Amino acid sequence: MEAAFHYRGCSRSSEVRVITPAKVSGGRKRRIGILLFDGVKMLDFVGPAEVFLEANQRIDSYELVMMSYDGADVTTSLGVRVGVNSSAADGGVFDTIIIPGSERAAAVFTPDVLEAARLLTERTRRITSICSGAFALASLGLLDGRKATTHWKFAGTLAARFPAIDVNPDSIFVRDGRISTSAGVAAGIDLALALVEEDHGAAIARSVAQLLLVYMQRSGGQSQFSASLRAAPPRTPAAIAVAEYVNTDPTRPCTVTDLAAHANVSTRHLNRIIREELGMTPLEYVNSMRLDLATGHLESGASVAQAAEYAGYSTPVAFRRAFVARLGITPSDYQRRFQTTRQAS
Structure with a gap:
């Protein structure tokens, strides 16, 4: 429904105040906030979370914080209930915010969830989305004038509903300034590895990839997997x-x-x-x-x-x-x- 795609409480032309956390030093950890909601696809947030947790085996640098808009447990697309650490309003300041997606594309991004996303994206250094999580960022106006991607099956809808976005349907992930978007599921792992490399260098990121038995950087784009891109x-x-x-x-x-x-x-x-x-x-x-x-x-x-x-x-x-x-x-x-x-x- 149209209301599910657009957040009415945030003006696209309004100025967004961004709080930038200090660099990690003296034992301080980079806080990675993940916004969960009913219908979220588990692999969209579990994959990136495991990357940061594996990185902690080499350099204890990340603190993961799971949140929902009201602090209540959520039910994933698999029907599994997942507990969270706090509400979005009480989450504090973050180094990186991750907005995962859902099989129902933007239908899960209710006004409450979008308000939570707005609060979180105003209090972070980096903003990322996985799969259809790009619809949340798009609804808040954060992708206007930027390059972005999402899962190939949602790319056409994203481009049609948000013409101000330069949608790249074949990309595994796209980084445009402090905002990164990725394709679905495993692409979240690719993006998380890129963020770890940015934070701690290629050697740490490569060791994480080896531990997870994944490629450090996959060759090619989504057209390897999608006949619809033809x-x-x-x-x-x-x-x-x-x-x-x-x-x-x-x-x-x-x-x-x-x-x-x-x-x-x-x-x-x-x-x-x-x-x-x-x-x-x-x-x-x-x-x-x-x-x-x-x-x-x-x-x-x-x-x-x-x-x-x-x-x-x-x-x-x-x-x-x-x-x-x-x-x-x-x-x-x-x-x-x-x-x-x-x-x-």
Whole structure:
């Protein structure tokens, strides 16, 4: 509902007073505040919390404080009740505030929860969100004019409801000044590791990643996991004709003139409708379908050279270049990470 997306008690144009905690020294710890609420996704806050707790095994630097808007226990998306340390109003001053998300996107951010988020974000040095927690920051106007991200399945909604935000749907996390936003679930771990590295250096962050058996920094973006970040389905007869022609055999050589002739339209008209409906040029669409075909061969166990040949690439180098441009990861790395979940014996 609309009321669930917008916080009515905070003017976007109002000046926000920020309290900056002193740097950690003389045994003082950085206080990490996590705002919980009914319907919160457990992995969104447990993952980052474990990063900071593991960091304490190397350097006792962080104090975790769980809060709800009124200090009452919350019920997570799993139905598990979680106790908190205090209400948001009584939480005090923080080094970092984390706003996790929920499967129900912004529906959980009631006026009470948004008021708690407002109080907390005014009393912290760093502000972070996990997954749909970005909707809370957006509702408070904190992301206006900034780059931000969220889980790919919510990115379109975030961009549509808050056009002042530069939404980057493919990013694992985005840092813009003192505000950081991340994609869902495991991306919160990536962001937390980046914050630990900022605080204590790469060696500490790397040791935490090793203890948690995760990558220090993942390659690629959310498009590794999301088919929805690719082209939208065609709507008009000409675009459908081109899509069917390309999908039938993406490997065949074709020019814009060939595609326009098949759709019985001019090249100029074809360029316009394909851009409008698919968000790319006709040749970019051909290359996209060719890349999808090659990726399918990779997932079926073909070598990089075989996948390139089967999909119509002139050379494996051309395939690798196109693959890295889209996914930010090499075909070989993709195959190793996504082909199977079986452990080597």
